[in-house]
Each structure stands twice: as structure tokens, then as C-alpha cells.
Amino acid sequence: MELILVNLIDGLVTGLLLFMLSAGLTLIFSMMGVLNFAHASFYMLGAYFAYQISLFLGFWMGLLIAPVIVGLLGALVERYGLRRVHQYGHVPELIFTFGLALLIEELVQFIWGKDQMPYTVPEILQFSAFSIAGNAIPAYKVFMIFISVGIFIGLLFVLTRTRVGMVIQAALSYPRTVEALGHNVPLVFMGVFGVGTALAGVAGVIAGPVLSTFPGMAVVLGSIVFVTIVIGGLGSLSGALVASLLIGWITTFAKAYTLRMEDFLSWIGFHKPVDMSESLLRDVWTLTSPQVADILPYLLMVLILVFRPYGLFGKRDA
Amino acid sequence: MSMLEVTDLHAFYGKSHILQGVNMQIEEGEIVALLGRNGVGRSTTCKAIMGEVEPRGSVKFKGQEVAGKKAYEISKLGIGYVPENRDIFKGLTTRQNLMLGLKPGQKDGQGRWKMQDMFDMFENLDRRADVEATVMSGGEQQMLTMCRTLMGDPDFIMIDEPTEGLSPQMTQKVAELLQEIARRGISTLLVEQKLSIALDIAHRVYVMGHGHVVFEGTPAELREREDVRKEWLEV
Amino acid sequence: MNAMTQSGLSTATPALQIEDLRKSFGKAEIMRGVNLSIGAGERHAVIGPNGAGKSTLFNLITGRFPPTSGTVRLHGHDLAGLAPFQINRMGLSRSFQITNIFPKMSVFENVRCSLLWAQGYRYSFWNMVNRSRALTHAAEEILEQINLTNRRDLPAGVLSYAEQRALEIGITIAGGANVIMLDEPTAGMSHSETDYIMDLIRRVTENKTLVMVEHDMGVVFGLADRISVLVYGEIIATGTPEEVRANPKVQEAYLGAVLEADH
Amino acid sequence: MTDTTLHSSQPRLITLGGALPWLIGSLFLLVMPQVFTSNSAITIMNQMAITIVFALSYNMLLGQGGMLSFGHAVYMGMGGFMCVHFMNYIEDYSLPIPLPVLPIFGGLFGMGVAMIIGSFSTRKAGTIFAMISLGVGELIAACSVIIVAFFGGEEGVSGDRTMGPPVFGIEFLHQIEVYYLTAFWLVLSALLMYLFSRTPVGRMANAVRDNPERAEFLGYSSRWVRFFSFVAAGFFAGIAGGLFAINYEIVTEENLNLVQSGSILLITFLGGVGFFFGPILGAIVFTLLQSVLSLQTEIWQLYLGLLFVATVMFFPGGLAGVIMMHTLPFRLGKARLLLRPYVKTLLPALIGLLGTAGGMEILYHLRHAALGENEMSLYWISFDSHSVLPIAICLLTAAGGFWLAKRNAPELADAWHEANTPNGGVA
Amino acid sequence: AENVKIAFIDPLSGPFASTGSNGLKQYEFAADELVNKNGGVLDGRKFEIVAFDNKVSPKESLIQLQVAIDQGIHYVVQGNSSGVANALTEAIEKHNRRNPDNRVLFLNYAAVDPVLTNDKCNFWHFRLDANSDIKMDALTDVIAQNPDIKKVYIIGQDYGFGKAVAAAAVSMLGEKRPDIEIVGNELHPIGKVKDFTPYARKVVSSGADAVITGNWGSDMLGLGKAVIENGFKGPIYTYYAAGSGITAAFGESGKGSIRLISEGQVNPPYSDRAKEVYDGFRARYPEGNIDMPRIFNTVDMLANAINEAGTADDVVAVAHALEGMTYESMWGGKVYIRPEDHQAIQDINVLVHTNEGITYDYDNSGYGVLLEHKVEMASADSPTTCKMKRP
């Protein structure tokens, strides 16, 4: 019983972390139509910058400054890279971000090397907030929860209270015409991209200490973020939130409780072959939930795309 | 000082020289029709004035040089443009399309037109106010584009083929709207295929051919000039 | 070519038979029980105010949307539940009011692609299209007819608006379908082009069935054998041009004062 | 994409113009190993050949069908696994199947898998297709470490190509023999893929890419057109996989994971999706860079990344695009005009690049070499990386080179304009 | 005279980069310190370590192997991941069969999956580390003596080695302490787990008194941190919980609870020579650790074998020289290479993570591993299924 509670909390944390990334990406992907493959790379930059800053000014300054730097970088990328590529269409745009992701990873290795950085949770948060049945809940996790909830509220406000969303939506089909109506489209795009990447930066700052800061950290999260927003439904912030939590909990529980395919199969009435050293199915029989935990989200996404292409909350097709 | 003053305007698509020195002048509250065959460059003229294609030459709006400015700056100065192929924004409702007509910071009701006026004028739009605008009928989309531009409260408006795809009596209605626009002191550059209407409502007409203006005068004068109509308008 | 064979037998049954066709989008009821029968070889024009449902009617017939209720028959075959491509294979081809071509492909390619199925190439991946003289000629024929031969290898996307309209029509007629539906074919064309397109249409629809939406009364009265007037999802009148002109209902609902205005 | 229409006007059975490139290409493949005889050179060429087949098959989706796939490696990988298994069957049950026909099985298997996946993934194009391909890719990649019986887990499956019956006394003990086998399959599949792009399905693939809805009103089901292209692509990817299996005698999870799928996307784009031969260029250049650079420098991937980003930003048509830009000047017989300006701008630019690269190398060494290891060698000169002089030299050359290039750029621009305007023709 | 090139094929990037690059440092230093300083082998030929990054990928490793062979290299050392080792030993076997005039030797210094010296053994492969069964035998001896342990949790990476460890642990505990209950036995994907918390939760809530794991690299780091953070107090028996940042990460929290099983003793230093060597290493790599003493044995033994064979190019002769060789290790005890399966037999130590009595700490953390228990010439007579085919 307590264990369920503990896992609920762990899942929540994982989910909210994912949300901080996907929030920025929904902003960019659903509004600008840019499949930004470099998004996770900005998250990585967030972590590395924060680490570097924390060496001199401490964790909290890192939390403040790093996202800003990342955001500015993002804006620059939009201004001098994406904007140019935008006119060639979506595929080149995507390839650009793809190459960018590669580039950023290499740059990070160029500057910080290949090893993991000793970027750690700040002293003040290095105690366990409370513990349930001998399972400690680190204060840092509680802190993460608060940050991400704050971000959600902030974004919701921007998107619902301003005309920005509409302008971008319109600019997707006829940017020229939107400009002719007096809207400074390039500026808006730059802003959105900047904010989106800044969000990724925040996620990086916060995740760095727990998920460890190393050159591969972007790749690890790269595709799962897309999965999240696709499941949630493009353009829907709440969708992103729900999907993130869903994924967080699914994976956590799948790992925390070892369910065996064997039990399941025999439960639905199959009988385990005596000797199956030769049968191709032997691995299916010995399958356990922790083994598949990390691919469940992908399974979910494919199913959703096949049966409900606009995702859980999305209005239009992905 | 005239509302718009275009002198020796040139424009290119890649290497093809579309506008080869266009001159025109439009006074306050005046409706000027821009006529010509397909492909002579009437739309390009509008786009050049709007800064959507790079203009070479001078475009003075209320005496201020706008050539070389960005489209959104030009629009903020008070020039409105109704593009020929409608450009209804995907994924937005009719109402939202109209809202985007408002300039940044401008609220509905500031200026000559209110959103309600639009719905009163065209009940089709009213009926479809909250469906995604791209599903509307061709004609309805035509109305929407025009209204969308009006929402921005321009002092000078360029309208490219407003009656295309409109039923006869809807065409009538647009003609009346154009005159109403003029009455509210807005100057209009009207690019129109249907000679009948153009000649009915325009105060003056320019005829384009080979990338520059080949005739300028009142509708009456154009009616006189058999030769011009034959050579440049094929009627 | 299946089109021909059908036009053979289709003298008896009407080419298009529409019964109590209805369509609603959400609460909005657009099509309110349309009944219409168009004989084989007839040139039929549908006119009506903007938003009356003309294009929607086209979309329902050609399988772009499913009707809410009612039936559409092509040469007696019920079209219910058929996809656009299936209906097209039965010899029905349409054009679009809002230009709908293949912008990145060359003008020639646009036309050739519209010939492939009609000429029986289907999904075959054993014969090479560029080897077939017949195909190339046919395509070039069409280009001639729509005066785009000089634009042959340009990407269709850069043509001027009017040129694109012409290509739209070319793509529609290329396959030689025997029921042709044109949605505002002359919109945005100058007088001379309008006239030219008019007798192009007249030529290519010789002993075929033509259904056409048009706001240019010159074209309508110049081409149509019969006219239907669609007003807010209902057909208020059908008949010869003269009858329709005379009909008072039509007068106030649609034509209004302008009849004289155009010539 | 308009290149495909160029020949369409002369419907002769086999045009010399059409056949020539193929003859030259095949000849080239024949003599290459005589020129570059070293074992490593042949290894590289094999890798190239395989990548070419894979890239071409990928372009059937991206370039011709407008289907952006993030999971194409799956079909290559599957084909590969099938082939190693076949190798092992041949070994275990000494089946009389000669090695050279093995890729067929890879192809068929890849095709089979493509049929299953395609049956639902090709219903829609655009983002939905892309994302499904991503998901499926991840799923199958993950399964490969779970379903050990077929995929061999982390270690993958390895086999021995020499266990089959010898063909004309060839046992495929040596790279060179494998090379000719690979080359044969390369020519064959390339030709087939080229012809496919000329078939009705191939042509309609373009149409569906541009405007799926309109295609439906011309009698074609966009979904089926996509499906057929997809399956065909799967087949050739499978062949590439088979060739891989024969070459490396091992197939692992990496053969079908996201990284692999991603790199083929980049390779194809680098070469240019707009033209049939684009992916071929991409594959050649990429493989060369990868195998040569990686021996020269530790940060070769950084250079690759820069190359990709630069390509997308400045040459969205890829290498093929750059080449095709020059067809007009050649037709006008004005290509000569470009020669001098090119030399005058590109040479300094190149020097500038080398300078920059040098600077980066030194920085990298400074930062990451072990304590006391100040000795480094660059461009065949060895020096102390911690002293100021070398880096200064590099930066200066870089600056100088770029400055020169920038100064001469306008000249190039003018020449370019001139070379592209027909004589007497007005601007 | 030209150098004797040795190809080092191991991860220099990716999640196991630190393990790999740390190994590389030790090889480079060993080559200089033990061989090149003393004038090299034979007529003064020096050892040269050529590094190849394989990203712990079997496929990549084979590609690199090909490159190495093309460069005329005859000696390959590799250790990180038995997965790679399995692929390599097969490939090398094949290569030597096909190119009798250009053969290659494979010196495996860390890949300890037993099959390598059993079913998959071949004449070209030598394993200078004790295989996981031998190590587990020693480890379980220690566990068996601890009466407080009633429940153990076994967790490892999902591949050959991880499975081998689990299997050995189960069977050997079964013999030595039938009363011990195995409350958990699971595998996780290698190098892919981002957050070990869920696993840690399971360990804690299973009420285990001890954990056994063969994890290494980032997987060891992640698992260890999570388990301890989560409030687990009992001992953790590991194969590789030392160096590469792991020792630093555990610090105080791991004191006395983390044990690891390894050949060679660093603390207290066994010999003055060892001291000398370690100090030299420290001087050159202030951040580095000697956490694989066997690397020094490997280099030195290869040098001896070459000298004995009188050639560096005829690897068959060198292999014969290695077979049955007995070597005095500066890290303590003898190393004997069993001819029948090319498995090195040597002393195996159980070490404890602590900061007391540490001469050479790891990761400059003040903590290191201290000798606690030694098994001399461990499992010298352990059976093997190897049927060695000699050329």
C-alpha cells in the first residue's frame, strides 16, 4: 500500500520532469510546426551551463541564469538558422534541428569532455523531506514538483491571455498575409523559440543533478519528448501535462512491480511448453514488466496514432 | 498631399522583370481601378507597394517614403491589402480570422469598423462566425478577407479581385461596400476583372500593359477609347 | 477505356441521379434534401448564391464528404460509401473552385499523372510511363488545348493565377471521363480567356455529361442545356435557360437586377 | 523533383543518354579495386556500396514519396538479421544455397516487415507517418534486446559467410570477393530503384507527395500509392541489410535503432533528395569523411555536424543540388567564366577552414590531453600545443583566408549571374 | 626497430567512456613503465598502445578490429563487456583461419563471462582476469560467513555477464548457505536506465539484508547511489564498485557496506615496486586510478612471452609462450595461465570500501578499497568445457 504511494510520487516527479521538456516543445512544435529535434539538446545545455555557473555562483544562480542563456541561444538559432531554413519547408527545417542536435552534443564534448560532470543537488536540499515505510523521499523531488507546476501555470496564462498563439497559428499557413495585417511575425517566432528553449533549459538545470549530466543525456530523452506531445495531442498544453504524467507513472510502476508475461499467459490459459530452448517464443514467456517499461510509451503512441491520430487532447490531426 | 504616390516602380521575380516603371497617384477618398489582362502584373503592383515583393523606385504614402519598409511597418502606417487568393488562415475560426485583422494593441471598436458591422453586412459570415474559416464557401472566404483587412482600420486599401467567385447580387453588395468605404474617407486601389463594376464605381482608372501604365483617365474616357479596350483589355 | 463503354449504355439511365440528398456539419444543415437528375450527354449548370451549397453538392457527389442521408447514382450505380478514387474510376472527374494542382511537379507531369489511371496503367510497376508514346502525345494534346505548351516544364506552382485555373481544368478533362464536373471554371479569368475556355469546355464535353457551377451568367447561359438553381441547400428551380430566366423565384433569390448588367 | 521529367519527352526504349551513366558507373566499380588495392580501401568501398543502396531506398520514401521516416533502419536491420540466420542455417544444415543470392532473402524479409508496418503507417502522411515510424523503430529496436532468440540480445547475431557452397571456386574468404558481390547487387538494385521511379506508381508517388487529395480524384488511392512505395523501399533496405550481414558477418541492435535511421536521413539529405543520384553522392561523401576523418581527428563528428548544418542552411538541394545548379551555365557554354572566381574565393575559404580546424584541434588537445602530453602533431607538423605560436598561426590563417574569400565573393556573384544569363537575353 | 602495436578496443565515449578511458590510461602507463623504460622487447622494440573507440558495440568493435588489422596490428586487448568480447573472439578466430599469414592474438583483461574460456574458447583468446564464476566463488565464501545475512537481492545488467553472475550467485549460495532466501533476482537493460529509483525502492521494500550486483560503469554508479539514497543500510557485494567516479560518489555513505571482488591488492600496497608504479601513475594522471592491476600483469606477461618466443610477429609462437606461463605479480601472488582453456588462475581478494588504512585512494576522494579477505590461486582446478584446437 505505502509502496503504491511512494511510486505515485516517483512517477509524478518523472512525469513532471518530462512535462517541463514537452511544454517547451509543444510550444515550438505545435505553434511553429517545427519538429525541433534539438530540443533535448537545449535541455542538456541547460544542465551544463548550470553546472558551470554553480561552480562559481552556486546552484541557485545557475537556476536563474542558465535558462536565460539557453533561451538567448535558442533565439539566436531561430534568427540566424531556422528562419533561413524555414523558407525551404518543414523537412529541411527538421534536418536542421537534427544536425543541430548532433552539433550541440559534439560541442558539449568539445568543451566539457566525454565524462559525466559532478553536478549535484545543492546542500540545503540534500535531506529527505519525509519517508514512507522506509522509503525516503528526497527534498529535491518535492522542489522539482513545485517548479514544474509553476511553469505550467505561467505558460497557461501566456497562451490563453494573449493573441500570440493565434498569430503563429495563422503564420503557419500564410506568413506574408499575417505580416501585411501588421503583425511582426519574425519577432514572434523568435520569441516563441526562445521561450521554448529556455523552458528546456530549466528542465536541464533541474534534471542535471538527478539524471546525471553527461553528453548522452540529450539522446536519452530526445525521442520520448516527441512521444509525449504526440500522445497528449499537438498544440494542447494540458495534453502534454497529462501525457507526461501518464508516461511517468506507467514506466515507474512497470519497473516497480515485476509482472511476468508467464503468469499472464498462463492466466489467459496458455500452457508453458516444457522445453523451449529452441522455440522463438521463449523470450516472450520470460518477459517481465521492468524489461519493457521504457518502451511502453512508444507502444502507446503508435496505438494512439493509429486509432486516434489527434492524440488525447489534440483538436486537429498531428 | 496625395494619399499614395507611386513613381517609377519596378519589381522582379527572379530574373523576370514584371513591373517596369509604374506611376500612379491616389487622392483621399478616391476609388481607383487598376485594369489589365491576366498576368500583366496588377497583383505584383499591390505586393510591391505592400513590400511583399521587393520594390525598386519610390512609393510615398501620405508623403512618407515606404518603399523598403517591412510589410508590418507599412501596414501599421495605414495601408491595407486584400490578397487575390484569399489566404484564409487554417485552424482559425471566422471570428479569429477577423481578430487577426486588428493591429497589435488595437481593440475591437477602435477605428471606423467594428466586428459587428462585418457580421451585419454579410450574414453568411455571421452564420459561420465560429466554424473553422477554411471550410467556408469560396464566396464567403472572399468576403472574410475583405472584412479582415478592414478591421485594421486602414486609410488606404488595395483590393485584388474582390468579386471573384461572388454571385451577381453579392457582387452588387461588394460594390456598395466599396462605395461605403470611400464615403468613410478611405482611398481604394481596386484590381478588378469585371469591367462593368470597375467602371461603375471607380472615380479614375489605370490600365496596365507590359509592366507599366498605358492609360489613365476617368471611366467615361475609357468607354470612349475603343482602341485601348481592344488592345489592352480585349473587350 | 471504361468511360466509353459506359457512355454507350448510359443513354437510358440518367448519368447522375440524386435523391433527397442531405448534409449537415454539426448543427448547420447545408444540404436540405436535393433531388436532381442529369441525363447522359446533358450540359447542366448549377447556380445559386454564395454559400448555397454548390461546392458541397459537388463534394457529396464525388465522395469528398459522406452525405448525412440520401443517395447518389452514377449511371445507375449507387455511390454510397465509395471513396473519391473509386468514383473517379467509374468515369467521373471534377475540378475544384480553389485551385488544387501538384505545385512542385512540372505542368507536363501534372497532366500526365491525370492520364495514368484512365489509360489503364493502374499500380503497375513493370511498365515505364516515359516509354509510352501514346501517353506523351495525349498529355501534349491537353497542353495544347489549355495553351500551356510554352510552360511545359515549369513547376506548376509558379504559374500566374489564371494559368493555374487553366491547368486545373486540363487535369480534370485529361482522363476523358464521361461525366465532368467543373466548379467555377472561369473564375478569375479575363473576358478573352473566359470565351476561350468556354468553347474548350464545349469541345471536350461533346456527347459527354457536364455539370458546372458558375457565377458568370454569360458562361452559364452560353453553355448549359439545363440549369438548376440551388438556394440554401434546396433546388428551387430546374429547367432550360429561358424557363429559369423567366422564373420569378429565381429572379429575387439570385439573378436580381444584375441580369442586364452582364451583357 | 523536376529532373524526372527531363527525359520523358523521348520515349525510346533505351536512350544512350539514359544508359551511359550506368555503363560508366559499372565500369568505375569494376576498376576501383585495381586502383585502391589496400584491404582497408576495399572495406571502405564495401561500406559505401551498402550505404548507397540503403540511402537510395530511403529516398524512395523521402524524396519521391514525401514520407519522412525515422525508422527506416528497421527494414535494413531485419533484412540483415534474416541473412545472418540464413548463413547459420547454411552452416548448420549445409544447405546448397550459394552466398551471392542471400541478399534476396534479406530483401524479401524487409519487404514482409514493411508490408505489416506499412499496412497501418501509410494511411496518413506527414507528421503522423513520421511519428509512427519513430515509434515502431524504437519498439523493434527495443525488442531486439528482449527477443534474444532472434536478435541475439546485446551481442547480436554473427555468422560465417564462407560456409556456403563455393561459387565458381570462390569461397568469399577475402574482402575483394565480397566487394564484387556487393558491387553487383549495388548496380542491380540501383537500376531497379531508378526504373521504379519511372513506373506509374513511382510517378504517382510524386503526385501524392505534392497533393494527396487531388491524386484521389485522378483514380489513385493515395494510401495504396504510399503503401507500394513503402514496401518497395523496405525491399531494397532489406537487400542493403543482407549485404551488410555478408560484409560484417554480424548484425546487432544498432543496425535497426534510431541512430542508424537518423544518419541515413542526414546522409540522404546531404546528397540531395531532389535527384536520383543525390543519395549516392551523400553516401559516398559521408562514408569517406567518416572513415578518413575519424582516423585523423578525434572531433570528426563535430566537423560532420557543422557540415550538415551548413548544407541545410546554404544548399537545401544537397550536393546534387549544387551540381545541378551548374547545368545551365554548361548548357550556355559559360561554365568557364566561373572557374577563376571559384578558385579565387573557394581556395582562400578552404585555407580559412583548415586554419579554423587547426585552431579547434589545438584547443581540444589543450583541454583534453593528459597532463604533460603537450606534444601534438597537426597537418604532419608536430609542436607544443601549450605554446601560443601555433594557435596564433591557425587563427591568423583562418582570418586571412576568410577575409580574402569575402573580398572576392562579389566577383563570384557577378560571374554567376553572367554565366546564368543567355547571351543577349535581358536581365 | 618498429614498435609492437597493441590495439586497445574499448569504449571511449558513451555511458561507459570513463571505464574505458581509465583502462586506456593504465595501459599506456604500463607500456611505458614496464616495457619501454627498460628498452622494450627483443632488440629494443617498444610497445605502442593504439586506442580504438568501440562504444561497447560489438559491431563497431569488429569494424575497429578490421581497421587495426589493416594497420598491421597483431595484438588486441579488450575487456569492457563480454558482449563485445564474444563477438571479437569469434571474429578473430575467423580471421586467423582465413589469413594464416597475418594472425592476431586477443588478450582479454576484463570480460569475465565464463563461456569465453568454455564453449567459446579458442587458441587465440587469453583471459587475464578471473572469470565471474571464480570471483563469485570467493565472494560467496565471504557472504556465507556473515550470519546476519538472511535475504539477498540479486540485480544485474541484461547480458551475458550479468546473467552469468546471477546464475552463479544463486547456485553457489544454494550450496554454501541453503538458508539464505533470494528475495529478488532481476536484470535491467545495460547502459539505458536513466533513474534507478524504482529498482532501489524494490530492493528496500523486499527487506533484503544484502545486494549482489555485477553492474559496472554508469550502471553501478546509478544503482549504488539510488539504493543508498533510498535508505538501504546493508552490505552491497559488487564486482566493479571502485574508481571511475564511483568511489567518490559513495564516499561516507558506502563505508564498510560496499565490498568488491577483484584480483591484485592496492591497499595496503603489496610490494615496493607496486608503490613505485602507483606513484609514477599518480604523477602522470592525477585524476586517474589503478583499479585494474591485471592490466599491468597483461602488459608485462605479453612482453615476457614475446621475449621468450623471440618474435613479436609470429603470434602462434607468442601464444605458445603464454600458455602455461607463471608470473610473479607486483600486486601479490602468482598468475598462472591454464593451457587447457587460457584462463588465468590467480589470487582473488575481497576488498572493502573505506577511508581507513588507505594508501592509494580512488577519485581523490580519500576513500579506497582495502584488502579484507584473500583466496589464493582461486578455483585453480575448476572444470572447463573447453576443447582447445591448436594450429
Ligand SMILES: Nc1ncnc2c1ncn2[C@@H]1O[C@H](COP(=O)(O)OP(=O)(O)OP(=O)(O)O)[C@@H](O)[C@H]1O
Ligand atoms: N512567384 C512567382 N514566380 C515567378 N513568376 C511569377 C510569380 N508570381 C507571378 N509571376 C508572374 O508574374 C506575372 C504577373 O503576375 P501577377 O499575379 O501580378 O499578374 P496579374 O496581373 O495579377 O494577373 P492575374 O489576373 O493572373 O492575377 C505573371 O506572368 C506571373 O506568371
Ligand SMILES: Nc1ncnc2c1ncn2[C@@H]1O[C@H](COP(=O)(O)OP(=O)(O)OP(=O)(O)O)[C@@H](O)[C@H]1O
Ligand atoms: N465542413 C464544414 N463545416 C461547416 N460548414 C461548412 C462546411 N463546409 C461548408 N460549409 C458551409 O456550407 C455552405 C455551403 O458551402 P459551399 O462551398 O457549398 O457554398 P457554394 O455554393 O459553393 O458557395 P460559393 O458559390 O461561394 O462557392 C457554406 O455556408 C459553408 O460555410
Ligand SMILES: CC(C)C[C@H](N)C(=O)O
Ligand atoms: C570491464 C568489465 C566491467 C566488463 C564486464 N565484467 C563484462 O564481462 O562484461
Ligand SMILES: [Mg+2]
Ligand atoms: Mg492578380
Ligand SMILES: [Mg+2]
Ligand atoms: Mg463553391
